[in-house]
Amino acid sequence: MKSPLLLALAASALSISAAFAEPPENALPLSEILQNVESTGEVAYVTDVEWNADQAAWTIAFVDAEGAEGILTLDAVTGQPNS
DSSP states (O other), X not given: OOOHHHHHHHHHHHHHHHHTXXXXXXXXXXXXXXXXXXXXXXXEEEEEEEEETTTTEEEEEEEETTSOEEEEEEETTTOSBOO
C-alpha cells in the first residue's frame, strides 16, 4: 500500500521539475543571445540571467553604459524582446 505522503511528495516533485523546464530544442544558444545583448553598445555588462519557463524566455539583468540597472526579457527562440 502506498502512503498518501509518498504520493504527495511524488506529485510535488513532478510539479517542481515542470517549473524548471528547459528552453525548447529550437531555442537560440544562450551565448548567442547574450552576445547580441552586449553588442548593442547599450549594455556595459550582464549581472544575472534566469530562465523563465512560463514565458519561454530569458530574463537578463544588466548595467548600461551610464551605470543604470535594467532588465530584458528575451524570447528563447527569436532572441527578441517579449511583448
